[in-house]
Amino acid sequence: MTRKISFKQAINEAMAQEMARDESVIAMGEDNVGGKGGEGEKDAWGGVLGVTKGLYGKFGDRIMDTPISESAFIGAAVGAAACGLRPVAELMFVDFLGVCFDQIYNQAAKFRYMFGGKAVTPVVIRTMFGAGFRAAAQHSQSLYSIFTHIPGLKCVVPSTPYDAKGLLIEAIRDNDPVIFFEHKLLYGLEGEVPEESFTIPFGEANIVRDGDDVTVVAIGRMVHIALQAAEELAKEGIECEVIDPRTTSPLDEETILESVSITGRLVVVDESYPRCNVATDIAAIAAQKAFGDLKAPVYMVCAPHTPVPFSDALEDLYIPSPAKVKAAINEVVEYAK
């Protein structure tokens, strides 16, 4: 049966179902339990935003609170994965990657290669990202591009509750390290999700909206911003195909290129900093592999090359908006009518 649940509930349900299915799945992170001693499932807070609430009551010590030491517990999760467990570790904000990056990019990502394919590292690192939460420069960044850069890591950036559940279950069952990005502003978003467990394969983009005029590729929360722009433009007679790659590594190039071969126009919407990000990557792929199809330059709608501002007014201006996406789409349409 399918029913409506939130993005946050979808993640919680994916973890609960996988922990019930497979004893080797454990969870750990700062405040993942969040204080205990209450009764049953009402025991504890379940993470800063309550995503893991109820898991302690169901699974007891298979979900752990860790010290505020990312280098230690991310390292422990990677090690536990190498030794046979399937840990789901939570890096509370992706902005904290600096203190535990060695464990991720130079250890977890490399084991399969360093040990001649004989070692697997089935660790999932769940992490919050994104601006708009009034959490300022050190808790608001969209840093998936950094992880996408590293071979040996898989990067997942879901945009809907359905995708969040299916991709997280896929991540937990995957034998490689997976970084799972959760946009804070999507936690409340509701959508149809089956009660049963299901998986969505990595590297398959979702076509969110059909259109023949412009291909718009958008990541994470930007999918909804792009859709808003596309709906407004449809009233003006411009039909956009909106594509959500869902995973930035592996990336479904084929779906994007196929769409560009029909539209001849590409706009990429990416909330991260504008240099060396997923948008530039996709633009480069299109420039090389779809050069003959392109009727206009590829436009990228990204954040400015500056830290996320603390001022509410500036933060709102900082995040790519439907108006900015619309303007970019209009530019590529005007360029070659």
Next chain:
Amino acid sequence: MSERIRPITMPKWGLSMEEGTVNRWLASEGDTVQAGTAVVEVESDKIAGSLEIPTGGILRQRVASEAEVLPVGALLGVVSEADVSDAEIDVFVAEFQSRFVLGVSEEDKAAAGPETVVVDGHTLSYLRRGESGEAVLLIHGFGGDKNNWLFNHEVLAAGRVVYALDLPGHGASDKTIDDPTLEALAKAVIGFADALKLGDFHLIGHSFGGATSMATALRSPDRVRSLTLIASAGLGSEIDAEYVRGFAHTNSRKELKALTIRLFADENLVTRQLVDDLLRFKRLDGVQNALEAIASAFLDGDRQRTILAPQVAKLGKPIQIIWGAKDRIIPASHSNALGEAAKVHVFPNAGHMVQMEAANEVNRILLN
């Protein structure tokens, strides 16, 4: 018994349909339209189809314009007898619209959703339509579900109680299958009828569901009043085995789309939404195992393993066979397998999903 003025309203094709787009009108205002003529083409987010009027008359007003998006139950147009004045039509439309705004459509929203019943320890999901009358069971095909009847279910429910079942391993039913053979599925159908205390019933089966229906009739001939076999398996050995195995196995949108196209004569019916819905089903835990088990029990190499035609022909039941001439999964020539024992209807412009592609025509046969 017909009223002198009759509304044409937005149909509800499937549980999830809340609104539809008026694609185009097939008749002009003032045209005399016969009963059973398609007057307007409508599209939901999943599928497009044409809407027939059950009683003939003059198309007086096209209330909805082309490309307009309207909720289920909304007034699309008005048909009347010749002696009705324009003023009466205007009053009818105004009254309809004021009632509709006041929430007539809420009744529709309140229509019951799917229900479940436990048979032999496994949950079966089904959708019931109709209040009283003889029981009819709709049995979908391999990889299908109760939504395969979206153009038929509601129409058939006039004067009957019609159950669209999700077979074990399919739709919203349990995905664990203890025994994937036709006999076991027939047992599940009987178990379903027992659980709902149906007594005897009519069986309408599509494709693999046709073979399941035949197996059910052979298992419990006293329970089955009639058989309608639509593009049915179990009548001959040829089948597109590559489709069956591919559908069971694939988890990729591209491959699934290419396979799904083979089901229809009109490839445009395979929308992104239709493929996405299939993918959502296919990606549920247990579905691939269930379908692969059914496929391997059902196929013998590239051919159908079980031919039930000779036994079914001897049953002496009323049997009708319906096929689309452009069927690419099971050849339409199988429609002759029962000889004199069955009435045969073949539609030239439909494929394997003939109950969707020639829905109005198929409904007329099913209603007789």
